[in-house]
Amino acid sequence: MEHEDPLVTAEWLKENITAPDVRVVDATWFPPFLNMEKTGRQAWSEGHIPGSVYFDIDAIKAGGTDLPHMLPDPVMFSSRVRKLGIGDGNRIIVYDQFKFFASARVWWMLRVMGQKDVKVLDGGLQAWIDAGGELEDLPPVPVERHFTARVRSDLVKDANQVLAASEAGSHTIIDSRSPERFSGDAPEPREGLPSGHIPGSICQPSGELRTPDDRLKSADELRTLFADPMAPTISTCGSGVSAAVTALALARLGNWDVAVYDGSWTEWASDSSRPIAKGAA
Template sequence: MAELSAYDLISAEQAIGLVGRDGILFLDASWTYPGGPQPRTDRVIPGSIPFNIDAIADSTSSLPHTLPSPADFEQMVGALGISNSTGLIVYDRMGVFTAPRVWWMFKIMGHDNIAVLNGGMPAWLAAGGESAETLSRPVAPARFKALFNADMLASFEQVRQAVDAQDHRILDARSPQRFAGNGAEPRPGMAAGHIPGASNLFFQTLMDEQGLMDISRIPESLRTEAAEPVITTCGSGVTACILTLALHLNGVQARVYDGSWSQWGSQDGLPVETGAGTSL
């Protein structure tokens, strides 16, 4: 078994060196929304299979791509041929956008043997990695057993309590315009603004010119010695996972508010703040 838990974030050169290694599976997690980052290439890693965050989700939830129950997750990923011994390298074709969401999904289910391909498919191509036109079909089904880690998730009730108690650092990964309430929300019927007391840490500030994740750009005040527990949020729980991964790499463990603004901004009677507020 190839052990990837020591990586969490893996370079294209390191990942290319693992091609063909027994027990390694590449997952293409590419996903976007109207107005969101678009794929920078149509090419994919040979042998990789699709991981659809809209399909591997709680089908009973009205919110987008909500984390499924551990039992449902076991069945869904087992059907993809993923077992507890499978080493996973997850990437997307935007650079670093949806892959951290899939990393978080597996980590919260107790699967540490997973790494995000830093820079995604564009970095893979730049490093000379081979490519294909189409994704592969899932391999034979496998058995996956989840070990759920509740400490990586913030529920709606926990976020409400954190807002009232003002005892958590809430980081919002959306753009400054959306955070301030000046930008249109991509989903209809959503309030404009942010969760009271939240700080804005726009996920794109963690990228360099090539779209690679630069974890050194995490503000010093949030590294290792975080004075308060951290909750990350965004529009629908995707880019919040970019912040969570970056914080994790800096020794800070954060909870993801899975419902994020799709839940908070659609509820009547909840407090909403507007304006630039605190930006990091």
């Protein structure tokens, strides 16, 4: 639950995967600017943890916006996850095959929608393989299950709320992008989008939260990266994915109330009326 570690080990999953209330979710997603040869769904279809369903953040998203994978409304979200066999009373374990970017994002989405018993598989699919876990390539046949959405609006922020927090200094605003994009010295991967950062924010790249084998760093290691882990915090990034990795890391340190700026830099920088700071934090 939410006072425990937000991650589980592959060894734990091996021991508990056959429990009737455990649901395993593959959230593999590759940033489009990497031009990967396959999609997350294709990676899942080629080999996944037995029984795992595929959660596509580019499909389970809000409509009516050109911003990528924005959080959908609770009715749409509930409808989609029910069809995946995810519902009330489940213990949900989310993993992915690419540095747990999107598994952290799906962990956050489920928590926004009121799910408390959801965790991330530390090290993702590779950790499962390293632990001797088997793979399958057959899609499961999920049984639809009722999902009750109880939205936690405190875990998601919009542009106006972030602007207010920036001006008032009421929250620590952590930017998960690279230092070069944060400072404005490197271009954004999205054409036409200026680089820089939200005034008053600090840069803590999400990549620095991982070990070389793509596990989340220990609590002791993470504490050295955050000046005040328990401060009211808003996490942001390029499009709201790696920002969730920061929220996951702070949850490991006991701060379960970190909000994610869903539109993140893609939304912020697309409006020329919003202030953009340059230079190092």
